[in-house]
Amino acid sequence: MAKTGKLGRGVALVGAGVSKFGSFKDKTSRDLYVEAFLDMKASVDKGFDPRDIQTIYVGCFSGDLFESQGHLAPIVTDWVGLVPRPATRVEDACASGGVALRQGVLAIASGLYDVALVSGVEKMTNLPTERVTDTLAAASDVLYEASAGFTFPGLYAAIATAHMAKYGTKVEHFMQVGIKNHNNGALNPKGQFNRSIKDIMLARQKKCQDQGQPVPDYKSEMDFLKDAAANPVVAWPMRLFDCSPITDGAACALLVAEDIARSFTDRPLYIIGSGQASDYALHGRPDITCIKASQIASKEAYQMAGVTPKDIQLAEVHDCFTIAEIVATEDLGFFAPGVGPKAVAEGVTARDGAKPINTSGGLKSKGHPVGASGVAQAVEIFKQLRGEAGPRQVPNKNLRLGLTHNVGATGGTSVIHVYERR
Amino acid sequence: MEQRDFTVASFNKFLGEKRLMGSKCKKCGSLHLPPRPLCPHCHEAVMEWTELSGKGKLVAYTAISVAPTVMVNQGLGKNNPYCSGVVELAEGPKICARVLGVDTRNPERIEVGTPVKLEVLERAEGQEKVFTLAFKA
Ligand SMILES: [Zn+2]
Numbered sequence: 001m002a003k004t005g006k007l008g009r010g011v012a013l014v015g016a017g018v019s020k021f022g023s024f025k026d027k028t029s030r031d032l033y034v035e036a037f038l039d040m041k042a043s044v045d046k047g048f049d050p051r052d053i054q055t056i057y058v059g060c061f062s063g064d065l066f067e068s069q070g071h072l073a074p075i076v077t078d079w080v081g082l083v084p085r086p087a088t089r090v091e092d093a094c095a096s097g098g099v100a101l102r103q104g105v106l107a108i109a110s111g112l113y114d115v116a117l118v119s120g121v122e123k124m125t126n127l128p129t130e131r132v133t134d135t136l137a138a139a140s141d142v143l144y145e146a147s148a149g150f151t152f153p154g155l156y157a158a159i160a161t162a163h164m165a166k167y168g169t170k171v172e173h174f175m176q177v178g179i180k181n182h183n184n185g186a187l188n189p190k191g192q193f194n195r196s197i198k199d200i201m202l203a204r205q206k207k208c209q210d211q212g213q214p215v216p217d218y219k220s221e222m223d224f225l226k227d228a229a230a231n232p233v234v235a236w237p238m239r240l241f242d243c244s245p246i247t248d249g250a251a252c253a254l255l256v257a258e259d260i261a262r263s264f265t266d267r268p269l270y271i272i273g274s275g276q277a278s279d280y281a282l283h284g285r286p287d288i289t290c291i292k293a294s295q296i297a298s299k300e301a302y303q304m305a306g307v308t309p310k311d312i313q314l315a316e317v318h319d320c321f322t323i324a325e326i327v328a329t330e331d332l333g334f335f336a337p338g339v340g341p342k343a344v345a346e347g348v349t350a351r352d353g354a355k356p357i358n359t360s361g362g363l364k365s366k367g368h369p370v371g372a373s374g375v376a377q378a379v380e381i382f383k384q385l386r387g388e389a390g391p392r393q394v395p396n397k398n399l400r401l402g403l404t405h406n407v408g409a410t411g412g413t414s415v416i417h418v419y420e421r422r
Numbered sequence: 423m424e425q426r427d428f429t430v431a432s433f434n435k436f437l438g439e440k441r442l443m444g445s446k447c448k449k450c451g452s453l454h455l456p457p458r459p460l461c462p463h464c465h466e467a468v469m470e471w472t473e474l475s476g477k478g479k480l481v482a483y484t485a486i487s488v489a490p491t492v493m494v495n496q497g498l499g500k501n502n503p504y505c506s507g508v509v510e511l512a513e514g515p516k517i518c519a520r521v522l523g524v525d526t527r528n529p530e531r532i533e534v535g536t537p538v539k540l541e542v543l544e545r546a547e548g549q550e551k552v553f554t555l556a557f558k559a
Contacts, residue, residue: 129488130489130490130491130494131491133488133489133490133491134490134491137490141518143430143456144430144456144517144518145518146490147518147554147555148506148507148518148519148520148554148555149486149489149490149493149498149504149506149520149554150484150486150506150518151486151488151489151490153484153486153488154484154486154506155484157484157486158482158483158484158506158507158508159482160484161482161483161484161532161534162481162482162508162534164534165482165533165534165535232487233485233487233503233529234486234487234488235484235485235486235487235488236484236485236486236487236503236529236530237484237529237530238484281518282482282508282518283508283515283516283517283518284516285516288481288482288508
């Protein structure tokens with residue numbers, strides 16, 4: 001077996017930005033990409049000349065099916081004025097962005113490049129929901145998972161029923177993840193929802209009142225989430241508010257060699273751990289209640305960084321579905337297997353809890369433009385560790401170590417990064 | 423037995439004959455479902471077909487209401503949810519399949535651990551017959 005890896009040289013994160021996430025009828029991938037690029041450019045404290053960028057990695061799951069546009073990397077590279085630099089599209093389903101980030105880390109660590117633009121983009125809202133469902137299902141094993149009628153939410157729903165059977169997890173735990181992430185997302189102006197579940201609930205009641213219809217009597221957000229009319233089942237036990245939305249968006253981050261980081265900013269972050277792993281289709285796994293690739297990738301990243309799960313102060317994890325966040329917090333070693341539900345119920349993963357998870361609102365509330373999500377996670381860690389997250393800044397902590405966890409499909413790919421502020 | 427390649431086409435052809443077939447490595451004896459040509463344990467490509475009993479239990483499932491186009495075209499989905507699951511065969515391997523004979527309108531009553539038995543679904547797509555792996559509770 002290969003020995004534990006380490007980076008050939010230090011890699012710093014000196015800039016990070018996102019486009020607004022949402023549904024934008026008149027914007028294409030390249031427009032969103034330019035918006036994210038400008039946001040990233042503005043975040044580099046000492047400014048920089050974009051011509052110093054030497055290579056570009058673009059996470060994109062399926063411009064081919066969503067927009068009938070393949071080969072997106074040279075196009076967005078052109079749109080931000082960086083032709084003829086090498087432009088590489090990375091596709092690992094919903095982990096495309098995280099893997100693009102990792103490619104940038106490896107490119108700089110290798111010594112080949114000093115400055116790399118890592119990025120992701122997805123324009124999903126052109127298609128009707130049914131065709132989006134078809135397209136996302138293409139990230140599963142089409143021959144042996146999708147053929148059984150499985151949709152993407154359906155596969156995670158199956159993980160949920162296995163978790164429920166093994167650990168006694170309840171649908172309320174899933175709902176608590178959604179409530180928490182919407183509370184965070186309500187404080188994120190770049191997010192798609194930007195509203196708490198409570199606000200959405202009150203808006204529904206008001207709408208009923210305005211239209212002269214009977215007003216549903218919700219005592220709490222939980223009542224609202226259990227109302228099948230307000231929160232219909234997508235794939236039981238996953239309901240609408242357990243699923244990340246269909247989103248247009250892009251994200252960009254600037255990676256540079258450690259020895260030149262200070263010419264970009266006096267407050268660089270360092271990527272001190274990177275791990276990636278693959279896994280079998282769902283039926284090929286010994287245990288369906290966890291994602292082994294995340295366990296392996298995080299162990300690799302922790303070892304490289306010389307840290308333990310306890311040391312990580314906050315994390316952006318891949319909550320494409322609420323069950324996915326619970327499983328992620330267990331796979332990352334934050335909680336023992338089966339204890340993830342209790343952690344969310346007790347507020348441990350809330351913004352003011354001991355282990356804040358998805359302060360950005362997560363994929364659930366911020367939105368999930370699949371190819372961009374892995375990079376957008378790094379953007380949130382960049383802001384939080386530098387104390388720039390505004391009203392959603394994690395309170396009363398001298399943040400020094402953060403983590404991102406980005407999963408492709410149901411865990412066929414998992415990619416993890418550890419970030420340090422020195 | 424007639425020699426068939428270890429492909430999805432062969433797997434589906436067997437399904438059409440109401441048989442659930444996997445591949446078994448002649449070198450290390452490991453059993454693979456779905457069938458595959460190369461053994462991931464010993465990296466050899468010396469497989470033989472082997473038939474599974476078709477008896478197993480449900481280890482994970484869902485009842486799907488927001489369905490892909492192919493299921494919507496069969497009248498399944500929004501007002502008629504269907505069950506997909508992971509079934510563990512008596513011989514050990516697991517596989518994804520449609521699950522029949524369960525109450526998809528009350529999915530909270532479906533239980534992990536439920537014993538199931540092979541039942542191949544058949545439908546016409548144009549001139550073609552299409553076979554889908556399913557199990558009945
Ligand atoms: Zn073998």
